[in-house]
Amino acid sequence: MTISINGTNGLIQAYDYQVLTTAFSYTFAAGTQVLVINPAGTLATGTITMPAAPSDGMTITVESTQQVTALTMSGNGGTIVGAAVQLIPNQPLSWVYRSTGTTWYPFSGGAGRASGLVSGTAVALLAVPLIDFTSIPSWVKRITVMFSGVSTSGTSNLLIQIGSGSFVITSYVGSTALVGAATANAAMSTGFMLTPSQGAATVSNGNVTLTLQNSSTNLFTENGILSSSDSNNTALSGGYRALSGTLDRVRITTVNGIDTFDAGSINILFE
Numbered sequence: 001m002t003i004s005i006n007g008t009n010g011l012i013q014a015y016d017y018q019v020l021t022t023a024f025s026y027t028f029a030a031g032t033q034v035l036v037i038n039p040a041g042t043l044a045t046g047t048i049t050m051p052a053a054p055s056d057g058m059t060i061t062v063e064s065t066q067q068v069t070a071l072t073m074s075g076n077g078g079t080i081v082g083a084a085v086q087l088i089p090n091q092p093l094s095w096v097y098r099s100t101g102t103t104w105y106p107f108s109g110g111a112g113r114a115s116g117l118v119s120g121t122a123v124a125l126l127a128v129p130l131i132d133f134t135s136i137p138s139w140v141k142r143i144t145v146m147f148s149g150v151s152t153s154g155t156s157n158l159l160i161q162i163g164s165g166s167f168v169i170t171s172y173v174g175s176t177a178l179v180g181a182a183t184a185n186a187a188m189s190t191g192f193m194l195t196p197s198q199g200a201a202t203v204s205n206g207n208v209t210l211t212l213q214n215s216s217t218n219l220f221t222e223n224g225i226l227s228s229s230d231s232n233n234t235a236l237s238g239g240y241r242a243l244s245g246t247l248d249r250v251r252i253t254t255v256n257g258i259d260t261f262d263a264g265s266i267n268i269l270f271e
Helices: none
Strands: 002-006 011-018 024-027 034-037 043-049 059-064 068-074 093-098 103-108 131-133 142-152 158-163 173-180 184-187 204-214 219-228 233-242 249-254 261-270
Touching: 131 261, 142 158, 142 249, 158 204, 158 219, 173 219, 204 233
Parallel strands: 011 034, 024 043, 034 059, 043 068
Antiparallel strands: 002 011, 059 093, 093 103, 131 249, 142 204, 142 261, 158 249, 173 184, 173 233, 204 219, 219 233
């Protein structure tokens, strides 16, 4: 903890500077008001605990130079209104403590409370039959899967599967259709089918969005538009699937699960 007292400017300031690593656990020491986190890169998880005996009117500010994807906050005996569930780089968050009610109230930096887009890590595709994005935070309400120059080794249609603890491989409802120079359509079953007529030469580009439609049943809807840069065709898709628990994983594969990806890249955004 560093304390600075400047009589000329009327400043009394106590802050802590930390180079933290993933899965960190940090508790504010008595008198510390500001936490500056400067990790080497994105942190997957972390926990921040408020001071044990705060004074009425005390303020706490948290700021990170890097993304903290899934953050847990503890009031240490108090209640936190608007507790942060992630830290977005260079977007500080602040709370003020009211001893009546033992509650921390947010007063600045609301943009850091799970409202910003968080990017995954782009995966370059080469001789793999599937791509899994796991450990998706529980607060996520929408996921965008981005395809750039994606092709496969065979003719099995592209597929997205979701899950909670494990991937669900049955009872997806919806359909996909191909429009353009050629036409085709197909119903969904083992996943959100993205293309109804895949070829080994098909090169897919575009976005597929998964959106939480009903939080009580963990029901996600899907809609996608993938264009083929090798032809004048566009695949449209739409469907839904409920889960037994909170979504924590997304898989991109093919219907037969055997054809491999041989070009392009895939990434996700979540919010």
